[in-house]
Each structure stands twice: as C-alpha cells, then as structure tokens.
Amino acid sequence: MITKTKNNCIKINHTKRCILCGLNTASDTPVCHECLADLPWIGTACQRCANPTVTGKLSRVICPTCQKKPPPFDQVIAPFEYRFPVDQLIQLAKFNGQAHLLNSLAELLSLQLQDKTMPELIIPVPLHQKRLQERQYNQAALLAKKIARNLDIPFNNRLLIKTENTPHQAELDRKARRKNLRNSFHCIGSPPVSVAVVDDVMTTGTTAAEISRVLKAAGCQKVYIWIIARTAKELHLF
Template sequence: MAFPSDTLICGECLSTPPPFSHTVAPWRYQYPVDGMIGRYKYNGQRKYVRPLVTGLAEHLSRHLETRPELRPNLIVPAPMHSKRRRQRGFNQAEDIAEQLSLTLKIPWSTTRIRRLRHTRPQRELGREARLHNLRGMFEVNGAIPARIALVDDVVTTGATARMLTAALMDAGAEDVQVWALARTLG
C-alpha cells in the first residue's frame, strides 16, 4: 500500500529531528511489499522487487519535476560489509541505486562511503541498539557533493539513515535525502 503523501512525519522525527532533509519511500513496509522485498533480499529473487524499483523511479521522477531544487548531485547506496555481501551475493541498495541512476540520469557511486565493521543484522535490533551498533561504522571516501540521495531498501527506525547522513554531512554534504522502497509505520 502506498503512502498518501511524502509529507508524513513520524513521531520520532518530530521529537528528535533527523539530520537528513526528508525521506521518499512510496510504500508501507507491510503485506505484500514486505514479502516482495524479503524474497528479493534474502532469496535473491529480483523479479519481486522490479515493480517496486520501477514505481519508486516513477514517483521520484514526478517528485523531482515538481521540486527541481531537490535534485541530488549524487546517489549513494547504503553500504554493506563485504562479508555480508559475499553471504548474500549482492547489495540490494546498490541494485536500487543503479536503476534509479539510469532512470533519473543522476550519477551514483558505491565508493563514497563504506562500512568498516561486520555487525549483527540491524533487523535483529531495536532502535537504540541499532544506533549503538552503527557508531563509528562508516567511512567517507573522496569528494562529497552538496546534495546527496542516500538509497536503501527499507527505512525502519531510521538509525542507518541517521548515521550515514551524519557521516556524509561531516564530509561536506549540505543536504541528504533518503530514498527507499518502503518504510515502516511509526
């Protein structure tokens, strides 16, 4: 099910505003979207995520047409540690970022930020544990443009997006948006 608006703000974001400027995630992470993403992410069944990526690209295209000042200079996928990437065989955020880059004609890079340590999967942790799990986790490499779109598959607690955004802004980004297929309610 799609969200009715890009202007929804969760209670956590109202009480503790995130460092990123906004999130674009057109679907709620619930049935059937959660199953589609899960089959892709954990079983490598890309056919389940293709309609979601296409829909996100169409949604972003319309969004950027009406708000051209929000067009990022670079798309950066959420990095995955090399050990987890070998286990899974791919980084879903990179797949999504590449497709968005091709459709929206915005450059993308997998080398601007990297994950330094292998940790427990975030899905096993609550919000505070996620934030603790990610402290000092990311390293930024190379020049960072002013406006960045950070891409991931799902935004749950926002912990990953917060920590990645902080690292990118410390490295010189002025505005970071989060683009994802879906987000949880909350």
C-alpha cells in the same frame, strides 16, 4: 513509455506482465492498474521522515519526533508502507535470490520521484564485505543503480563504505541499534552538495541517520533518503 531528459528525467521500460498477478498490463509500471491500486501506498506522512500518520486532511505535516529533534537527513521519500504485498516482494528480492524484482521496485520508486528535488549523486546503503560475500549482492546497490539510470543521475558505489560487520539491526532494540552502527560507515573522498541514499526498507531510521551524519561531516549539505517501503511505527531516531 515515459521519457524525460536531464533535470527531473525518468526512463521506464514497459513491462508486459504484472509482477503480482501475471496478467498482461497496459500500464507504464511493472504492476497492472488493478494491482497498483491495491498496493499499500503511503498517504499522509511526515514530510521529514516519511513516517505514515493518521492526521488525514493535512498535506504537509512534521511528526512529533522530527519536531522535537530533527534528524540529520533532510527528507525521506517512500511510496509504500512495509506490508503485503510489498514486504513479500522485498523479502523475495533480498533473501530468496529473486533480484530481478528489484528492477520493478526501482521503477515504482522512480515514478514517485519525478516531481522531487534531484540530488547531484545517488549512492546505496553499503554492505560490509563479508555480508556482501554471503548474500552475493547488495539489494540497495542494485536499486540505486537502476534508479540512477532511470533519473539520469550519477551513481557511486564507493563513496560510502561499511567498515564494521555489525549484527543485523532487526535483532537489536532501539538503543542497541544506535550503538551498533556508530562509526561503522566511512565516507571516502568528498561528497557533492546533495546526495540521495537508496535502501529497500526504513524502520527506525537509525541507519539513515548515521549515514547522514557521516556524509554531512564530510561536507555534504543535503541528504535525501529514498526507500521502497517504510514501516508505520513510531520513530525513535536518536
């Protein structure tokens, strides 16, 4: 069991069986050591947007997209690429009612955050009320609440709301994604100096960029994006 206190703290509950192979695990994670090694970990990635790169030996690199036009968020943290078996776990948790898997995914992300700069507040990417009623739960909120508890950081599910029931981003091309989300998020009240926004997957970064713009317009100075998985595709944020 791993336990730290206050600054940079984390509390991980031991899971007896691996969520992937079902075998008993002596690991402090919900995945056994063997399966853990087989997960699609991101190696070298852009230090701003976490886009996986092929630059190999470089430990700190900013991708061409972020160099040309830096995104409004300050840093994305993502332990995994969005591919098997992480993509399947997320799909099951998100669309097949297996929300219990979110606790395990949150623990894996929490472990990756131990040495990172901690924000003053953790919030989820919000769902529109109609979408929330259809799905019954917001997977980002469940992830964020678990991570906030693990890291002993305040959690707020009401600071950011989505006022427009926009079409699914996956159904749209890059240009339409930006237009689709414009002015669809609103910040209620004044955010603290630093905020971490939690979601399950990041593809183009459009949602993260729009939320970051809204938070910074409301007075937030640092916005971190914490996600489970990142698609390994070229980014077009703007």
